[in-house]
Amino acid sequence: MTTAPAKAGWRFRQPSVIPGFGLTLGFSLAYLTLIILIPLSGLVWRSAALGWADFWAIAVDRRTLNALKISFGTAFLAAAVNVVFGTIVAWVLVRYRFPGRRIADAMVDLPFALPTAVAGIALTTLYAPNGWIGQLLMPLGIKVAYTPLGIVIALVFIGLPFVVRTVQPIMEEIDKEVEEAAATLGANRFQIITRVLFPGLAPAIITGFSLAFARGVGEYGSVIFIAGNLPFKSEIAPLLIVIRLEEYNYEAATAIAAIMLALSFLMLLVVNLVQTWSRKRYG
Amino acid sequence: MADPEIKSYEPHHESQSAAVTESRPVRWVVMGTAFVFLAVFLLLPLIVVFHEALAKGIGAYTEALSGPDTRSAIRLTLLVAAISVPLNVIFGISAAWAIAKFEFKGKAFLTTLIDLPFSVSPVISGLVYVLLFGAQGLLGEWLRAHGIVILFAVPGIVLATIFVTFPFVARELIPLMQEQGNGDEEAALSLGATGWQAFWYVTLPNVKWGLLYGVLLCNARAMGEFGAVSVVSGHIRGLTNTMPLHVEILYNEYNAVGAFAVASLLAGLALVTLVLKTLLEMRYGAEIAATRGH
Numbered sequence: 001m002t003t004a005p006a007k008a009g010w011r012f013r014q015p016s017v018i019p020g021f022g023l024t025l026g027f028s029l030a031y032l033t034l035i036i037l038i039p040l041s042g043l044v045w046r047s048a049a050l051g052w053a054d055f056w057a058i059a060v061d062r063r064t065l066n067a068l069k070i071s072f073g074t075a076f077l078a079a080a081v082n083v084v085f086g087t088i089v090a091w092v093l094v095r096y097r098f099p100g101r102r103i104a105d106a107m108v109d110l111p112f113a114l115p116t117a118v119a120g121i122a123l124t125t126l127y128a129p130n131g132w133i134g135q136l137l138m139p140l141g142i143k144v145a146y147t148p149l150g151i152v153i154a155l156v157f158i159g160l161p162f163v164v165r166t167v168q169p170i171m172e173e174i175d176k177e178v179e180e181a182a183a184t185l186g187a188n189r190f191q192i193i194t195r196v197l198f199p200g201l202a203p204a205i206i207t208g209f210s211l212a213f214a215r216g217v218g219e220y221g222s223v224i225f226i227a228g229n230l231p232f233k234s235e236i237a238p239l240l241i242v243i244r245l246e247e248y249n250y251e252a253a254t255a256i257a258a259i260m261l262a263l264s265f266l267m268l269l270v271v272n273l274v275q276t277w278s279r280k281r282y283g
Numbered sequence: 284m285a286d287p288e289i290k291s292y293e294p295h296h297e298s299q300s301a302a303v304t305e306s307r308p309v310r311w312v313v314m315g316t317a318f319v320f321l322a323v324f325l326l327l328p329l330i331v332v333f334h335e336a337l338a339k340g341i342g343a344y345t346e347a348l349s350g351p352d353t354r355s356a357i358r359l360t361l362l363v364a365a366i367s368v369p370l371n372v373i374f375g376i377s378a379a380w381a382i383a384k385f386e387f388k389g390k391a392f393l394t395t396l397i398d399l400p401f402s403v404s405p406v407i408s409g410l411v412y413v414l415l416f417g418a419q420g421l422l423g424e425w426l427r428a429h430g431i432v433i434l435f436a437v438p439g440i441v442l443a444t445i446f447v448t449f450p451f452v453a454r455e456l457i458p459l460m461q462e463q464g465n466g467d468e469e470a471a472l473s474l475g476a477t478g479w480q481a482f483w484y485v486t487l488p489n490v491k492w493g494l495l496y497g498v499l500l501c502n503a504r505a506m507g508e509f510g511a512v513s514v515v516s517g518h519i520r521g522l523t524n525t526m527p528l529h530v531e532i533l534y535n536e537y538n539a540v541g542a543f544a545v546a547s548l549l550a551g552l553a554l555v556t557l558v559l560k561t562l563l564e565m566r567y568g569a570e571i572a573a574t575r576g577h
Binding site: 012013014016017018019020021023024025027028029031032035036037038039040042043045046085088089091092093095096098102104105106107108109110111112113114115116117118119121122123125126131132133156157160189214217218219220221225238239241242245248250253254257260261264268 | 304305306309310313314316317318320321323324325326327328329331332335370373374377378380381384385386387388393396397399400402403404405406407410411412413414415417419420421442445446449465468469472473478481482500503506507508509510513514526527528530531534539542543546549550552553554556557558560561
């Protein structure tokens with residue numbers, strides 16, 4: 001594809017005996033455009049139509065700023081927790097043999113399969129002051145449900161499989177011989193893990209972190225039950241969008257959505273840069 | 284930006300020599316940490332759903348499930364999945380055929396666009412349809428003049444569900460069909476098969492387990508979607524309430540048994556999905572998982 005067209009001139013596609021290109025590409029593009037692209041560009045168009053002054057006023061509104069801060073802050077914390085525990089879980093699943101390993105492995109996907117509203121009410125019931133976990137934490141003075149900490153808990157649940165499932169396959173591929181070589185050269189286990197294994201896993205861990213973070217920022221269903229939803233305290237940005245919509249304040253809802261999308265894409269960009277850097281550094 | 288790859292893992296066969304594994308106490312601590320974490324974050328929420336649903340006995344449980352609003356929520360959820368999953372299957376097959384079987388300009392960009400819904404908040408997925416079809420929306424006036432109702436009705440719920448489940452089948456099939464190449468189809472065509480026959484008798488049997496895998500994940504999300512559907516549904520009881528939305532309404536009414544009874548059905552669906560997924564990975568892992576991973 002890279003060399004042939006130079007002679008043949010510009011060509012949209014390589015010739016092939018397989019039929020159906022026009023039909024399948026045409027249908028796919030039409031469906032994609034109708035379902036995804038037109039609605040999404042409607043959002044961009046609406047927020048552009050707002051005008052800079054109005055947009056800015058909504059963006060720096062104290063409630064908007066707080067909601068964004070809470071969404072991005074809790075998602076960051078939850079992703080960080082998942083990086084630590086998700087990597088440990090992946091390690092245990094890959095390296096250790098124990099009865100029920102298959103079940104534990106399958107269970108990791110539960111947050112993908114369990115509807116978020118179900119996760120939300122289950123976690124709220126667990127962490128409420130009279131819940132199974134809540135009543136253990138109460139004497140310690142830790143309140144989880146109806147606080148920002150509750151949001152973090154919900155996002156840890158939602159984000160866990162993203163970290164485990166990105167790190168696990170890379171761990172599988174690690175060649176034992178590298179570790180053995182390090183060991184024969186006199187490295188102890190701690191040095192092998194931090195100096196030999198970790199650099200190889202770093203890009204996967206960063207990817208897992210960013211996937212969990214991105215999912216956490218946009219998460220709604222599991223959070224709204226446990227958050228308490230107090231403006232300025234535990235109100236997440238997606239909820240503020242819903243509230244503005246219910247007030248028929250389409251402008252504010254659109255602006256907050258546009259800011260969220262922009263921040264998410266910015267973050268993706270940064271993560272990609274860090275990825276490239278870490279590949280070069282440890283590659 | 285998308286869900287990470289899900290695959291099954293074969294056990295290591297190498298012997299664990301002391302130099303390349305942790306000492307016994309360290310191993311116990313690491314395993315203990317992982318188990319406690321998994322138990323607290325995954326197992327307990329699942330148990331609490333069934334515990335709360337049955338808190339007042341089996342009679343209260345079945346009674347909670349037999350109410351007319353609950354019944355209609357179940358029917359609506361099944362209807363929405365029955366429309367949106369097949370549409371996304373047709374799209375997924377079609378997109379995979381175009382992308383995997385042909386070389387054309389802009390292919391990578393198209394693949395990225397297909398994954399786009401995964402990086403958008405569910406609430407925003409719903410919002411875009413409100414902006415399009417709502418009373419103040421771009422098409423709102425026109426729709427009203429023609430008496431077409433999309434928002435706060437079943438079509439809106441279906442559209443929002445299609446949006447959030449859009450990539451599942453396609454991203455399962457694209458790498459699979461890319462890996463399998465064109466050889467089989469070219470052979471069929473050279474033996475005189477028509478394009479349809481090549482697809483029906485050669486391609487489809489080759490990808491059937493991967494397709495089933497994608498359908499499974501797509502269906503679980505379609506039936507469980509909350510945020511996007513919540514924005515476009517209008518929460519009209521008995522009419523536009525899906526099961527996850529019904530869970531919310533019952534829960535906010537302090538009807539814990541009712542909320543958790545409906546939630547237990549959804550949790551059951553999640554467990555069935557996980558079991559089928561694991562079975563598929565175990566039996567056909569080579570056919571569906573080996574091709575994954577970018």
